[in-house]
Amino acid sequence: MPHVQLNPRTTSLEFYGIPGVLAISLGLPIFVIFLNQLIRTDYYIVGIFQNFKVEQVWNHLKPFSYYVYNYQLWTYYLAWFFGLSILDLVLPGRELLGVKLRDGAQLAYKINGVAMISTLVLVLCVRWNITGGQMPEIQYLYEHHVDLCIITILFSFMLSTFIYISSFIPLVRPNGVGTRERVLALGGNSGNLIYDWFIGRELNPRIGPLDIKLFCELRPGLLLWLLINISCLHHYYLKYGQVNDALLLINVLQGFYIFDGVLNEEGVLMMMDITTDGFGFMLIFGDLCLVPFTYSLQARYLSISPISLGNYWIAVILGVMSMGYWIFHSSNNQKSNFRQGKLPNLKSIQTDRGTKLLCDSWWAMSQHINYLGDWLMSLSWCLCTRFETPLTYYYSVFFAILLLHRQRRDEHKCREKYGKSWQTYESQVPYRIIPYIY
Numbered sequence: 001m002p003h004v005q006l007n008p009r010t011t012s013l014e015f016y017g018i019p020g021v022l023a024i025s026l027g028l029p030i031f032v033i034f035l036n037q038l039i040r041t042d043y044y045i046v047g048i049f050q051n052f053k054v055e056q057v058w059n060h061l062k063p064f065s066y067y068v069y070n071y072q073l074w075t076y077y078l079a080w081f082f083g084l085s086i087l088d089l090v091l092p093g094r095e096l097l098g099v100k101l102r103d104g105a106q107l108a109y110k111i112n113g114v115a116m117i118s119t120l121v122l123v124l125c126v127r128w129n130i131t132g133g134q135m136p137e138i139q140y141l142y143e144h145h146v147d148l149c150i151i152t153i154l155f156s157f158m159l160s161t162f163i164y165i166s167s168f169i170p171l172v173r174p175n176g177v178g179t180r181e182r183v184l185a186l187g188g189n190s191g192n193l194i195y196d197w198f199i200g201r202e203l204n205p206r207i208g209p210l211d212i213k214l215f216c217e218l219r220p221g222l223l224l225w226l227l228i229n230i231s232c233l234h235h236y237y238l239k240y241g242q243v244n245d246a247l248l249l250i251n252v253l254q255g256f257y258i259f260d261g262v263l264n265e266e267g268v269l270m271m272m273d274i275t276t277d278g279f280g281f282m283l284i285f286g287d288l289c290l291v292p293f294t295y296s297l298q299a300r301y302l303s304i305s306p307i308s309l310g311n312y313w314i315a316v317i318l319g320v321m322s323m324g325y326w327i328f329h330s331s332n333n334q335k336s337n338f339r340q341g342k343l344p345n346l347k348s349i350q351t352d353r354g355t356k357l358l359c360d361s362w363w364a365m366s367q368h369i370n371y372l373g374d375w376l377m378s379l380s381w382c383l384c385t386r387f388e389t390p391l392t393y394y395y396s397v398f399f400a401i402l403l404l405h406r407q408r409r410d411e412h413k414c415r416e417k418y419g420k421s422w423q424t425y426e427s428q429v430p431y432r433i434i435p436y437i438y
Contacts, residue, residue, distance in 0.1 A: 010190040021198040091115035103176030142231040160281035167202035185278025200278025224292040232303035324376025331362035351421040
């Protein structure tokens with residue numbers, strides 16, 4: 001296979017090119033800090049930002065050098081990140097092969113989500129027992145929330161740079177075509193340092209047996225989100241000696257979502273993040289910082305400004321969550337079973353590439369019906385805060401924008417990939433996400 005076919009040069013730039021990726025790389029971290037500064041124990045937004053004060057946005061933030069040289073903060077976070085990476089390597093699990101890459105190879109992935117979750121729960125239970133429920137490391141997480149957020153931002157920049165530089169180092173062992181060239185992402189090989197650093201130059205960077213992309217997707221950020229939520233519940237319990245129904249509900253709902261994602265991690269192997277996107281700052285920052293420190297805004301807010309939901313609100317929220325989970329899980333399972341040849345009777349469109357486009361059952365309703373289910377779950381979490389402030393609905397709005405962007409990226413790539421077959425598919429499945437609406 002010629003070199004040009006293995007790693008063709010990227011000619012079309014996303015996010016409006018260099019100005020766009022620079023704006024996101026600098027603006028999004030600042031925005032994450034901004035959001036978290038609006039929910040602190042000494043100051044939090046009330047209503048429609050009626051008590052917003054500009055000076056509070058920067059209050060309690062330290063000089064940049066404080067975060068760069070703070071031994072305690074870096075020790076805390078690096079112990080978490082590298083501790084999980086070691087567990088990911090040593091805990092037992094089964095091996096699955098990923099999709100076939102352009103060099104013909106299939107990477108092996110260790111699936112040990114059950115062992116990882118079990119270990120984390122065991123450690124938390126042991127620490128609760130040893131410390132008499134005080135759990136100082138959980139209190140530290142709650143009290144240094146914004147500080148640790150900034151540490152993850154800095155670490156994301158460092159890891160992105162390390163991954164980018166590593167993408168130029170030849171492989172130790174030959175790839176599937178017999179060369180030592182790394183398989184690069186089709187969208188991250190423009191030749192521009194800033195753009196490729198952001199998008200991700202290498203498709204599946206690894207250090208030995210550790211697949212860094214899959215690890216970051218499912219371990220340090222996702223599980224830190226869980227711990228932040230627990231720290232909010234723990235803080236409330238220590239302060240009031242009881243558990244609030246809204247705070248408990250958000251912990252249960254998001255905890256269920258996190259557990260489901262980790263325990264069913266094999267499904268991630270087929271996602272665009274793993275199969276198509278390079279691993280650069282865009283994904284690294286999203287996985288390590290954006291997920292834990294913005295998806296936990298509801299729990300953080302409820303720990304500072306508690307409300308009581310009551311049975312009616314709890315029933316409504318559980319209904320929305322259940323509906324979303326049913327659509328999301330059922331549709332994804334159906335597509336997975338179809339790809340494995342378990343549902344041959346479902347209607348599909350045969351493409352010139354030898355693959356089939358499913359257009360029956362769930363997938364006759366819309367092209368991304370699973371996105372609708374995923375968004376409904378996000379809405380249920382925001383509803384745990386009722387309508388106290390639009391700030392806690394950030395996640396649902398952000399997630400809607402993210403899903404729309406993913407859908408349009410997928411649509412563009414599928415039109416190029418499948419040609420006339422995709423036109424036929426669109427005529428049979430005209431709705432993109434929401435049936436009869438969009």
